[in-house]
Amino acid sequence: MVRPNDEVEALLQEYADLIAITGGEAFKARAYEKAARAIGGYPADVSHLDAAGLKEIPGVGTSIAEKVVEYLRTGHVTVVDERRARIPAGVRQLITIPTLGPKKAMALYENLHISSVNELADAITAEKLRDLRGFGEKTEENILHGIALMRQSRGRILLSTAMEAAEDVVAELSRIPGCEHCAYAGSLRRMKETVGDIDVLVAARRSAPFMDALTELPSTAEVIVHGGKKTSVRTAEGVQVDLRVVRPDAWGAGMQYFTGSKAHNIRTRTIAVHLGLKLSEYGLFDADGGERVASRSEDEVYARLGLPWIPPTLREDRGEIEAGLRGELPRVVTERDIRGDLHTHTDLTDGLTPLEEMVAAAAGRGYAYYAVTDHAPNLYMQRMTDEKILAQRERVRSLDGRHHGMRLLHGTELNIGPGGEVDWPDAFLQGFDLCVAAVHSHFNVGRRAMTRRLVRACENPRVNVIGHPTTRLLGKRPGVDADLDEVFAACARTGTALEINAQPDRLDLGDEDILRAKDHGARFAVDTDAHSIPQLAYLRYGVGTAQRGWLTPDDVINTWPLRRLRRFLRKDRTD
Missing domain, CATH: 3.20.20.140 (Metal-dependent hydrolases)
Structure with missing residues (x-):
């Protein structure tokens, strides 16, 4: 769940942007930016502080403290709502484009009536920006690159955001009776810099209590799929969480399967085939008789494939299989x-x-x-x-x-x-x-x-x-x-x-x-x-x-x- 500090930080940063867009004093915008950073980095939960306590945070004065108290009490800040109402939603969308600041976003709206990312991209293609003061061919290139960056990252979240959400879910599910193991897997476990969605795995004999619990968590805003084998939800922050439950004796195979990149998993399954085996999320099986030969732990699965345990962060098919077969996997820093x-x-x-x-x-x-x-x-x-x-x-x-x-x-x-x-x-x-x-x-x-x-x-x-x-x-x-x-x-x-x-x-x-x-x-x-x-x-x-x-x-x-x-x-x- 999002910390109250992070919510307040986002609100104050938005207000600073709104001040800049509407031509407010630069020093005032900077003051709100500084206060936003200070509250975001403050170790204690600001929702437990009154105005006097808030003013002890560096950069938070009386006016800002009053706004924070108002937000924590009502969920709104009157002056922020008023500033929002003065600015078209499309302009607020424009300032999310990397390389495009609030003043340029407002200039585009006032001069060319541009109020969406698609309209801006079309205007650049038509070379309409070049005659505006403060714009030019280089500015157009920078904005187009910013649009590409935004579109590329859409649907992906920072590693830290995913980690916070995943650890909250894992902590909640781990408390449910019958849970023998619970952990996150996928690209998050591989520590990729951005994550598309969060994979969570539970080892238990019954799946229903966990599937139901995920849909009922306070952080769950939308249920996408609710089933016996897989449940997917979207959190209030827009993060998708996919939950799967496996039997305890298949835990290792499940973690290996749902952690590795697609390319890594293809390599391990290919090795299994060459050994007369079949590898899935349920275990490593003899291809002929169907007998399960490894599944309880990842170490066991990798060992049966002739490999050492491979750190999750290396499972990208970038040479880790070959290094493992040669006995040359590095002891990575921790x-x-x-x-x-x-x-x-x-x-x-x-x-x-x-x-x-x-x-x-x-x-x-x-x-x-x-x-x-x-x-x-x-x-x-x-x-x-x-x-x-x-x-x-x-x-x-x-x-x-x-x-x-x-x-x-x-x-x-x-x-x-x-x-x-x-x-x-x-x-x-x-x-x-x-x-x-x-x-x-x-x-x-x-x-x-x-x-x-x-x-x-x-x-x-x-x-x-x-x-x-x-x-x-x-x-x-x-x-x-x-x-x-x-x-x-x-x-x-x-x-x-x-x-x-x-x-x-x-x-x-x-x-x-x-x-x-x-x-x-x-x-x-x-x-x-x-x-x-x-x-x-x-x-x-x-x-x-x-x-x-x-x-x-x-x-x-x-x-x-x-x-x-x-x-x-x-x-x-x-x-």
């Missing part, structure tokens, strides 16, 4: 292997939580070390100064080792400029324990320029990690156009790690790029880029993506002991 997070933020810049609280939360996760990497000054909206970062460094040093012996690293997230330059001169950067560098603007400089930009950042002796390397936002913004193989080779050559950013809307690098970068010999850092305490838990999504890229603990620098990590961060230089 959350337990991660010793620290190397990219996080505090409220000194765009984070929501004070330094001391972020450090305490990280220590509670059992980390051996933890890095604070607030933004450097070239992101002007963060208002970073030399004095602020040096004062933070003193606070970091004073906290070092005070939480269960966890060591603290003082770092920064540098901005990679159009020419590959970064914030602060080399002499100032010497004082940091590590530097993450990332592209935050000028995304369309061209392939050659973008490649050189990233390579130059890798070659900087003070840059240790390239953060969210492609800058993609899933379903919203494509990755930059660059020769990534050249960038990956530069990372391997210079001893610069590539980040696997665990933010659910990034997961950047993605699994296919990780596989290519690994072939070049690059190292990786799985980081959360956390801006609040709850986001530290995003690590699971970064680790899942790393597994899909076949990474082992040795490939990931923040699995290493601190001494080895510090040697890597020096990039073989002497100061």
Whole structure:
């Protein structure tokens, strides 16, 4: 079920967009955006807070707190409804297109009476936008690409959204008497970055109690199919959940069947046929006599096929079958292997939580070390100064080792400029324990320029990690156009790690790029880029993506002991 915090975050973000569309003050829109992020990242349930409690959240003032209380009490906010009424629904649909902002959406409506995505696509085809102020051929290309992204992602949801819904369903069904096992399967278990629907499997002797229970869950908004073998529902958030119940003695076969990709399952069934067997969701059977030879556990099923147990994240038919037959499957990295997070933020810049609280939360996760990497000054909206970062460094040093012996690293997230330059001169950067560098603007400089930009950042002796390397936002913004193989080779050559950013809307690098970068010999850092305490838990999504890229603990620098990590961060230089 959706957290009240997430509902309020969405409402306040929508209001910020409505203010922008209707020509309201920019500072007011930014205030609501900031409050939305703060409430979304707040660890406690805001539905239990009154106005006074809400105002203790950074960025939430009296007016915003009153609106939140009104929404939590009535389900509506009067001023939001009034703004909605002033804007055609089609315009609100237009601003969901990646690359198209609220002001341009309103301009399209006022000048060309465009109020739907299809009308916009037709207008671009007819070249009607080019004469509008602020538009042009390049703008048309960007909008068309945004429409394609939106249509491509329609019907698919982020991994994190699917995970939250699935874990709620699994928790509810697991409480029902007679449940021997319950788990999610499918692409969610394989940790794909987006998921079409959620597959849930139950092991029990009777299916009816579970099928009925799914249709009656508070989160269920629509029953699509209700049967004895399969029940499908759609949640209030629009997520489809498919439930199947198998007998306990077929649990392993069911999980193997409903987890693997289509291509992986074809390969395992082909192996079965060559062994005189037949593989289905009910078990592995002798093809002649029909006797079941394996089914209770996945290990048993794979072993009877001559394979080791294959981690779900590898079941994509990308060489895992061959590696298993050769006895060369990797021991992929797990959350337990991660010793620290190397990219996080505090409220000194765009984070929501004070330094001391972020450090305490990280220590509670059992980390051996933890890095604070607030933004450097070239992101002007963060208002970073030399004095602020040096004062933070003193606070970091004073906290070092005070939480269960966890060591603290003082770092920064540098901005990679159009020419590959970064914030602060080399002499100032010497004082940091590590530097993450990332592209935050000028995304369309061209392939050659973008490649050189990233390579130059890798070659900087003070840059240790390239953060969210492609800058993609899933379903919203494509990755930059660059020769990534050249960038990956530069990372391997210079001893610069590539980040696997665990933010659910990034997961950047993605699994296919990780596989290519690994072939070049690059190292990786799985980081959360956390801006609040709850986001530290995003690590699971970064680790899942790393597994899909076949990474082992040795490939990931923040699995290493601190001494080895510090040697890597020096990039073989002497100061």
